[in-house]
Amino acid sequence: MMRSSKEAKNIQIMSYQITSAILGLLLASIILWLIRRDLLHSHHALWWILIALMVMLLGIFPKMIDWLATILGVHYPPTLLFILGIGMILVKVISIDLHQSDIERKMRRLAQRLAILEQEQANK
Numbered sequence: 001m002m003r004s005s006k007e008a009k010n011i012q013i014m015s016y017q018i019t020s021a022i023l024g025l026l027l028a029s030i031i032l033w034l035i036r037r038d039l040l041h042s043h044h045a046l047w048w049i050l051i052a053l054m055v056m057l058l059g060i061f062p063k064m065i066d067w068l069a070t071i072l073g074v075h076y077p078p079t080l081l082f083i084l085g086i087g088m089i090l091v092k093v094i095s096i097d098l099h100q101s102d103i104e105r106k107m108r109r110l111a112q113r114l115a116i117l118e119q120e121q122a123n124k
Helices: 005-036 042-060 063-072 077-123
Strands: none
Touching (some): 042 077
16 A cells, blocks of 8 residues: 555654654653662753753754744745753853852862861861
8 A cells, every 4th residue: 555645754753753752762761760760950951941941842842943943034944953952051161160160269268267277277
């Protein structure tokens, strides 16, 4: 039995939607497992859960990116995915740098306090 071109295209789209939804659920499951094992701090996990949710939503509703591209005036919707992805990566990198700077500042202050305490202990 021969399938029409339209039926084949619908099956291909459904396959893409199912695959994206499964990937999103798998990513969310892995993130929750990492949180339970205390390997991922909840502050960072929120970011990754958001990514998993977006993958699932865009997989289940692929026309959402077309709608968003139309609203934002992007003529080729897949370009919007790359722009959003690069933007999210930049935000994550800045967030990591801020966190790293905060840790370095706290470690420097802790080392200074330790040096002061050691000096006071030596003077007694």
